[in-house]
Amino acid sequence: MKYYPQLTKRQAVSALEEFLAERAPALERFRQALRADGRDPDTLLDGTTQGLVPLWGWVLSGLTGPDAPACTDPATVPHEDWPSWERFTAETEAILSYESVQLLDGFISYLVRVVEDRTPTAQWQIGQHPNKRYQFRNHPVLAGADRQIFFPGPVASSAREVVRGRRAPANDEMAGYAQAVIEALSAEETRHEPPEPLVEVEDLGDHPIRGREIEVSLREDIAHEYSRQVDHMVKTLAMEDGITRVIREDREVLLVATPSWNTTQLQEWVTQALRDAGNDHS
Structure with missing residues (x-):
């Protein structure tokens, strides 16, 4: 199994395409999960950053570990069925249930949409930097104003910390993150990176x-x-x-x-x- 930084350029392009292709189906599953819990998707998914506060609170309340009753251990699910961002960043998932990973995948899709709507000049690309040890090398990132954003990272990290009991749930965390990302992607470019190698x-x-x-x-x-x-x-x-x-x-x-x-x-x-x-x- 390869992680994002280990991919060849051709494989990284395929991984970017796969990540983007997953967004719409994941969002539809997310909407179905809201309906199954008696929530109205059209009300909760209102397209605003402030709307992320109750939505993230709902996500956090539904997170479970792999050993929770009636939940699925990701180890029992074929690797190819995992969301691509999980597959290319983790060989195993010991903290979240498969249902929780799917829930986060849907939230990521919605978070992406909220940010995209407010950053029309940002573009999707493969994470790249002259430093070969760049943390988001070959990751699918939304780029603008010298910034490259890999959305699954902070979402999954925060979720795992909550499930492990290392952090108290903060419903407003992702709303703050989204606003910071929007401002970063919309800022004027101030840094000048060296050109891409020949x-x-x-x-x-x-x-x-x-x-x-x-x-x-x-x-x-x-x-x-x-x-x-x-x-x-x-x-x-x-x-x-x-x-x-x-x-x-x-x-x-x-x-x-x-x-x-x-x-x-x-x-x-x-x-x-x-x-x-x-x-x-x-």
Whole structure:
């Protein structure tokens, strides 16, 4: 099982798409849970940040542990049935019941909607930062004004602390969090991060059929605007000693099979090839 930071760029894109695709079904399950408890979803889900106060209070009151009566231990549920944010952040879930995880998944969907409605310029992307140890690397994040927000983190963390008895329930916690996120995503950009690297490489290890492979990720503008030059570079690289195969999986990603080249050697070769072609945009 891989966690978000361990994903390749291609896998991180798929994880982002999966997370976004889960939002509508999770919200519908959340609405059904409210109805089953005799609550009116149209009244509670009023789209306001203040409306999160009673809603989060209701969520907290319904949280249970995996050993609670009539509840499901997540360990008995296939990993692929877990919400993707849980699957990519935890190998096991020892604090919350599966029903509680599903409840949080629905709340996250609604929280996302409340924030999105108030931050129209924010965009979904893969969490990235020049620091490879960035805590939200490859996570699905809503980004704006130099901020990247991974919603499941604080929601799940707070819920677990309440279930463990380490924190008293605070119904207004998520309303305050939502307001802070809205302000952060709407603020003017004040920090200037270094540009995305021209080339990133990752050793994927040995494939049982194709052998050792290295993934090469090209910066988006290079891959799209200079596609023909990249195609030529692929053909040239495939002729190098020690390279057994080069596949351009999509515009931005190359798969290089090699038993002898290391990642540094390959990154330097690709970077130099792009610069030699007159595309020095680093």
